Amino acid sequence: MDAMIAWAPLLLDALSFVLVLALVSLGLVVIFGLLGVINLAHGELFMLGAYAVALAVGWGVPFWLAAALAALAVGAVGWLISAVLIERLAARPLDTILATWGLAIALRQGVVLAFGPQSRNLDAPTDADVVLGAISYPAYRLYLMALAATVLIATLLLFARTRFGLTARAAMARPDMAAALGIDVRRVWRRTFVLGAALAGLAGALIAPLISVDPYMGLGFLVPAFLSILVGGSASFAGVLVGTGIVGGADSLLGHWLSPLAAQIVVFVVAVLAIRVRPTGLVRAP
Amino acid sequence: MLTISDLHVGYGHGTVLQGVSMIVPRGTVTALMGRNGMGKTTLCRALMGLLAPSAGSIRLDELEIGGRPPHRIAAAGVAYVPQGRGIFERFTVEENLELGVAARGGRVPAHVYRWFPTLAELRRRTAGTLSGGEQQALAIARALVSEPRLLILDEPSEGLQPSLVEEMGSLLLRIVADRHLTVFLVEQNLALVRRIATIAAFLVDGRIAGGAAARDLSPESPVIHRHLGL
Ligand SMILES: Nc1ncnc2c1ncn2[C@@H]1O[C@H](COP(=O)(O)OP(=O)(O)OP(=O)(O)O)[C@@H](O)[C@H]1O
Numbered sequence: 169m170d171a172m173i174a175w176a177p178l179l180l181d182a183l184s185f186v187l188v189l190a191l192v193s194l195g196l197v198v199i200f201g202l203l204g205v206i207n208l209a210h211g212e213l214f215m216l217g218a219y220a221v222a223l224a225v226g227w228g229v230p231f232w233l234a235a236a237l238a239a240l241a242v243g244a245v246g247w248l249i250s251a252v253l254i255e256r257l258a259a260r261p262l263d264t265i266l267a268t269w270g271l272a273i274a275l276r277q278g279v280v281l282a283f284g285p286q287s288r289n290l291d292a293p294t295d296a297d298v299v300l301g302a303i304s305y306p307a308y309r310l311y312l313m314a315l316a317a318t319v320l321i322a323t324l325l326l327f328a329r330t331r332f333g334l335t336a337r338a339a340m341a342r343p344d345m346a347a348a349l350g351i352d353v354r355r356v357w358r359r360t361f362v363l364g365a366a367l368a369g370l371a372g373a374l375i376a377p378l379i380s381v382d383p384y385m386g387l388g389f390l391v392p393a394f395l396s397i398l399v400g401g402s403a404s405f406a407g408v409l410v411g412t413g414i415v416g417g418a419d420s421l422l423g424h425w426l427s428p429l430a431a432q433i434v435v436f437v438v439a440v441l442a443i444r445v446r447p448t449g450l451v452r453a454p
Numbered sequence: 455m456l457t458i459s460d461l462h463v464g465y466g467h468g469t470v471l472q473g474v475s476m477i478v479p480r481g482t483v484t485a486l487m488g489r490n491g492m493g494k495t496t497l498c499r500a501l502m503g504l505l506a507p508s509a510g511s512i513r514l515d516e517l518e519i520g521g522r523p524p525h526r527i528a529a530a531g532v533a534y535v536p537q538g539r540g541i542f543e544r545f546t547v548e549e550n551l552e553l554g555v556a557a558r559g560g561r562v563p564a565h566v567y568r569w570f571p572t573l574a575e576l577r578r579r580t581a582g583t584l585s586g587g588e589q590q591a592l593a594i595a596r597a598l599v600s601e602p603r604l605l606i607l608d609e610p611s612e613g614l615q616p617s618l619v620e621e622m623g624s625l626l627l628r629i630v631a632d633r634h635l636t637v638f639l640v641e642q643n644l645a646l647v648r649r650i651a652t653i654a655a656f657l658v659d660g661r662i663a664g665g666a667a668a669r670d671l672s673p674e675s676p677v678i679h680r681h682l683g684l
């Protein structure tokens with residue numbers, strides 16, 4: 169029982185990290201799956217989400233509304249990136265990697281110029297604790313988990329159950345055939361990119377009160393998100409969730425005993441071993 | 455219905471079609487025959503907008519569709535059954551059919567299930583598990599759910615046993631009469647062409663080398679020897 173009480177907050181912390189990371193990974197994987205684009209600027213979209221929420225809260229916007237606006241704003245940035253950069257390069261994977269890498273640097277430097285290199289902190293909308301049986305746990309983290317889980321499920325349902333999801337999956341599987349059936353594949357791409365960007369923006373906004381917000385925070389989430397996809401496999405959403413659970417969970421739990429750097433090295437080694445054993449990911453395509 | 459004039463299409467290095475001109479009259483099944491590698495599929499893809507012509511024109515009635523994006527050509531009333539069928543193997547039969555109407559909205563029309571009653575029974579099956587004949591039926595049905603004016607069929611008989619080809623021929627005749635459909639049929643199967651087409655044209659070295667009334671063709675015809683013989 170005592171062990172349970174000691175472990176529960178750690179597990180909840182890990183779960184909240186995993187859920188936020190899953191938003192980032194899911195955005196990355198829908199963009200990769202549909203456009204074949206490895207978006208190296210995805211971490212910066214996440215960072216922009218955190219800055220957007222911090223700015224809006226600074227202007228007096230209530231936190232939750234600010235988080236929603238941050239997701240929309242980053243989605244709009246995604247629209248622009250897709251229209252100006254991605255769609256022109258989509259057939260050239262190496263070019264998109266270079267272009268999004270350059271974009272990542274530009275976005276980071278842009279934020280440094282606009283807001284300075286220093287980190288800032290954002291207060292959570294509530295600092296109340298909720299008593300859960302024998303432990304008490306920050307209410308904000310519980311809200312965050314509920315919201316992230318809801319958005320994840322909604323995104324999965326969007327792809328699995330709606331016409332938009334059907335056309336997106338079709339455009340992913342056979343773009344030419346989808347186009348011949350009358351589907352405007354470019355528009356599907358753009359909407360998917362916007363969705364992926366908005367997910368990253370939301371993740372950044374939700375995590376902002378829990379970590380320090382600085383121009384370089386994106387990398388700290390992009391790397392585990394990539395590892396998650398490599399470990400779990402990019403062929404299905406289940407793969408993304410399993411991979412994120414393993415990578416994010418290990419990262420967060422190990423961080424309690426090891427230094428963050430040592431934890432990341434252990435996670436990295438585990439990920440490399442998992443990829444070695446199952447190069448296409450732990451979860452195969454359905 | 456469809457007027458192709460002096461069409462040139464290629465793949466970067468060298469043109470495959472070098473001035474194709476032909477007409478597909480409204481309400482007919484017009485066949486295009488030719489040996490392997492002559493560019494029949496290339497022509498179909500250009501008609502559907504999946505390849506951009508380097509010169510020439512494609513008109514659907516009065517509308518120039520050459521070089522337009524495929525979804526616009528589909529919206530203008532053209533549907534395509536590609537060689538190899540282009541089925542979404544991991545999707546269900548129903549999802550495949552729904553994709554045919556996804557762009558313009560609405561449901562899969564009931565008459566399509568009446569033409570293809572087996573598909574109605576297989577609705578929930580994963581398309582990749584269907585037999586070759588069932589997949590071909592699905593590809594044709596998916597093209598028809600959008601109620602096209604012009605249907606492009608690229609070697610629909612490929613890989614099917616003769617009895618199934620015959621069945622498909624009868625069904626196509628029925629649908630063409632029923633919906634006043636115009637069909638552009640690429641085929642190497644002479645029996646099917648004779649059965650359902652009015653006119654057959656021959657594609658040789660990137661140009662139309664001649665045409666004939668489909669019912670006059672036989673394996674012994676000189677044109678068949680010249681353009682399809684080995
Ligand atoms: N994607 C491509 N890139 C480059 N060349 C191609 C491509 N597709 C086809 N070709 C070439 O274009 C020519 C015509 O090919 P196409 O597939 O149109 O012929 P086809 O008449 O449909 O043949 P088949 O009867 O085998 O289906 C061939 O020489 C082929 O090698």
Ligand SMILES: [Mg+2]
Pocket residue numbers: 494495496537608
């Ligand atoms: Mg062909």
